[in-house]
Amino acid sequence: MSGRVTSAEVAARAGVSRSAVSRVFSGASASKATERKVRKAAADLGYRPNVLARSLITGRSRIIGLVVSYLDNQFYPDALERLSEALQAEGYHILVFTAPEAEEPDALVEQMLDYQVDGIIAASVTIGGDLAARCQAAGIPVVLFNRGQDASGLSQVTSANRTGGAEVARFLRAGGHGRIAQITGWLGASTGRDRAEGFRAAAGPLVAEADGMFDRDRAAELAAAMWRDARPDAIFVGNDHMAFGAIDALRSEGAAVGREVSVVGYDDVAAAAWGAYDLTTLRQPARRMAEATVETLLALVEDPDRGAARIEIEGPLVVRGSARVPEGWA
Incomplete structure (x- = not known):
């Protein structure tokens, strides 16, 4: 035939x-x-x-656009897989655009609108206010994943970043640490600010603090400088990607990680459990965050007049060998 x-x-x-x-x-x-x-x-x-022909009849493409940057952070490939699984379970497909960190993602979102997507997920990127309003006017819902943007009026799903930062601080204080430092995530992003502020409020005075910009090499340089100048006995690093760089740098400086200096990260990516790092870290529950994001987005697809949702999902502190464990800590 x-x-x-x-x-x-x-x-x-x-x-x-x-x-x-x-x-x-x-x-x-x-x-x-x-x-x-x-x-x-x-x-x-x-x-x-013919999916395209059907979309002309139904007015639905059953495609969700996702714009993401920072894929060198191991958390995001895992999150993309979780988002894709959750969307496929609902009969949707995902169209992924990657945005260089130094560029605004608005042009990519404009392209997504041209593809007639039914909704947009913005992962760790900031959507301009004008574009957010245009998406809303076009009936295309947008949900922010792992990034807050309070003034935008957009729905957002994050981990409980302030709570997580505070939990790390309590863990380190309970372990008897008195010279605590912090390498924050990028303070221009809600995730970096919220983790840092939650940690700072619960930890008390710090011997050193610097913005790691979510960059592994920068975090490594900062950790080495802190060890030489401030001699901290514990460092909270704003995500695992940076924490790996910090551990490598501390070891290069001769520091015994887990004994002389504790290092705690945030995310619990797969490499955190590797023997080379054995990283104590605050877990971001990627599956639950992805499911909540998809549920929120599809609810908005069905009812564009629904109000914006702000969802924070708590994760546990996963204790491994990179940090001193307080007596009786469970």
């Missing part, structure tokens, strides 16, 4: 109506017997439904 197979041919082969074929491939209600016949006929004929 040559040429594109049509739904009418599938219907004739399966002995059903064209509307039955449409119901099967749109995910609408159809009996199991009908679905089996239609899918067998489609497989025999090599039929593929």
